[in-house]
Amino acid sequence: MAGRALSFGTVARAYERFRPDYPSQLVDLVLEYAGRPVRTALEIGAGTGKATRLFARRGIDVTATDPDPAMLAELRAHVPPGVRTVRAALEDLPTDRRYDLVYAAAALHWTRPEGRSSRLAALLEPDGVLASAGGPVALADPAVEEAVRVARTPFLTTDDVPSPDGTPPGDAMQWPGTELQRSGWFDDVRQCVLPRRLTVDADDLLGYLGTVSAYLALPTAEREQAFRAIRRVLPDTVELVADLTVHLARRRPRHP
Known part of the structure; x- marks a missing residue:
């Protein structure tokens, strides 16, 4: 998993071009849950800044972190100038500053599990x-999805990232909500879904x-094959299901 986590910098420009943007409703949901002003935020695994720019445009003082310098270089080309950037993984971030909000978009599963909640x-x-x-991007047409699965199988059995704690997909609470509930560090853990439907070539x-x-x-060579x-x-145009599953939690004043 660690090698896969650091593989994105080689395709940073493609990541910015082809990854779906996040909807403004994501920020609305987070701020409504906070229930009080959010002035400072730290982003874990900011990538090319697709989520960074949404929060920064709401007047939040954002510090965007990522361990990959190529991803941060691409991010700087797209975010407001006030965004600070730090090249670091979650495990290497100093804890001498605290934030109103810590968030991650399609990134938390790449962090080291040991001690993650306490960090x-x-x-x-x-x-x-x-x-x-975060959440998977899937083909909306089951027949096309199956055809792609068959075409992919000689090279990959699956292109999914498995749940870090093994929570089955059908369970009411998915990871990382499950981990946050068990940790003792967080209260009021909630799971929400923002539907997204996309049409792409x-x-x-x-x-x-x-x-x-x-x-x-x-x-x-195998990837190209x-x-x-x-x-x-694939048909020339495809419909995608790209729902965002959002987990929200509040830090307890003290660990039990």
Whole structure:
């Protein structure tokens, strides 16, 4: 997993171009949950800044962190000038400053699990808010989804990232909500879903797949073969289901 987590910098420009943008409703949801002014925020695994710019444009003082210098370089080209950037993984961040909000967008699962909840809590003000958003992108047409699965199978059995704690997909509370509930560091853990439906060209879908860690881990020749096989079974335009699952939690003043 660690190698896959650091694979995105090689495709930073493609990541910015082909990954879906986050809806403004994500910020609305987080701020409504906070229930008080959010002046400072720390982002974990900011990538190219797709979530960064949304929070920064609401007047929040955002510090964006990522361990990959290429991703941060791309981020700086797209975010407001007031955003601070720090090259660091969650595990390496100093805890001498606390924030009203700590958030991650499609990134928290790449962090080291040991002590993760306590590290996140240490970065938050008492009663500060933690937010995590993410979710798979899937083809809306089951027949097309199956055709892609068959085309992909000689190269990859799956392109999903498994749940870090093994929570089955059908359970009412998904990871990281499950982990936050068990940790003792957080209260009022909530899970919300923001529906997203996208229509993209087949070539843009392949561009997106080119930023998915499972494909990036393949040797170049195999990856190119996989994309040719997938392209042959795709219609020219595809519908995607890209719902965002958002987890929200509040830091307890003290650990039990």
